[in-house]
Amino acid sequence: MGTLIITAFTSLDGVMEAPGGEEGYRNAGWSFNQIPSDDAAYELKDYEQAEAGALLLGRRSYQAFAPIWPAMTEDFARYNTLPKYVVSTTLTENELVSNWGTTSILRSLEEVARLKETEGDPILVHGSATLGHALADAGLVDRYHLLVFPLLLGAGKRLFSTADKDATRLRLAEHEAYSNGVQKMVYDVVRAES
Template identity: 60%
Template structure:
């Protein structure tokens, strides 16, 4: 069985909205409000080389598809199978090796296959749905020393429950903290 890993840039108050750009009032907060320290992003490179597939929601797909294929630093992601979970996306994906799946049942079936971990970037609604369906195995969080106050959150207040086990952590000079948690079942 393949594991599903949700990876997020997250503020101290749980917001994951628009970390690199987007519609949030403070969009790009990971780059504009916290000094860049290269070693804090080591986990991002590791994720790309270890993942066997990428899973995203429609909004993240629409944001990533025009940009990521042109970026050399995402070569592994561009080559690997990518799955968009959407009931509304009707056109065929233009991003290389991308398929549309329609439900969390389809995600559960994908998880039963062979291959490396399935990595989930962004996609707050999808991440919450995966967690509610007990499909998340691990969280990779880069916690930024910011309070954003509002925006999409990783854990929906009423639906969040469960226990996590810290399996890796590190603090960096810019105040970012890497926290890797396994879901305890």
């Protein structure tokens, strides 16, 4: 079974919106514009790309990444070859780009659960805040790869859902702090024993 991993840049207060500079958000570009660079902090991203078996995206993240990532052959070479799955009830086949490898549309969380059963390598979820909330609320997330930036951003899309649900226990698998104040935190979701 594939491990479903949510990977995200997040502020200390849990905001994940517009880390790279997307338009229309007050603090856009916070991961690169407000924090000094430390290449070691991004080694997790190289590891993820090397280990991933597939990318899983929500519709909005797919539509943001699809015009850009295929042309980034140096930074995203392996991602560009991986199968991609977009969870959407509205996206059509005609809206998929043709230059980003095999892309399939999943219409429900049940289809995501079936994908996890057939995929052996990790399935990475980039961006996709709304999808991430739904996956976590449905108990489909196995691991979180977080780069936590030393910023309080206030408003913005949050990494975690605000649904009233039972607590989810996490086990810290890896942690590292970098010279620029960014912290890597890798958490495994602890499943209740039956």
